Amino acid sequence: MRIASGGVTDLGRVRTNNEDCYRIVEPLNLYVLSDGMGGEAHGEVASALAVETVVKHCLHPEASPAAELFDEVDPNFSERTKRLSAAVHLANRNIFKSAEENPEQHGMGATLTAVWIDGEKLSIAHVGDSRAYLLRGGNLLQLTRDHSLVAEQVRRKRKSKWMPRSTRFSPGMFC
Secondary structure, three states: OOOOOOOOOOOOOOOOOOOEEEEEEHHHOEEEEEEEEOHHHOHHHHHHHHHHHHHHHHHOHHHOOHHHHOOOOOOOOOHHHHHHHHHHHHHHHHHHHHHHHOHHHOOOEEEEEEEEEEOOEEEEEEEOOOOOEEEEOOEEEEOOOOOOHHHHHHHOOOOOOOOOHHHOOOOOOOO
């Protein structure tokens, strides 16, 4: 199997600082992406902390105490999936702890999507609305579902004042 990967971030049109963070660990086939939330509440700190926590935990699980703390994972999951799950919980804890210790970071948070490939097996950990896609044979397939209020309302076919006009039940949207 041939894997081609790359990454780029974009400031966008609204923010004055980039809250995106990603890391590609090619020897492990580990890909981690995070988008900070909170703007003035240091979303860039949260996203960097999330990415670094996941990468560190996947590279050196023995150095992280989280492996023993998060045993509620499905026993049928692969070891890599279990490790990703523990890493996401640990990242959440680290972000919360940092915000608790630094009042200027109160309210910060981040989305997180991590993909770990092992041969023909794929493990995904996903929180928020940063998406994972599979591009194969020229076809793009979304592998994750957004965890957001707007996405949930779209799934339930409810209108929301937060929805952009383009997402308000346009024809063919629910096909």
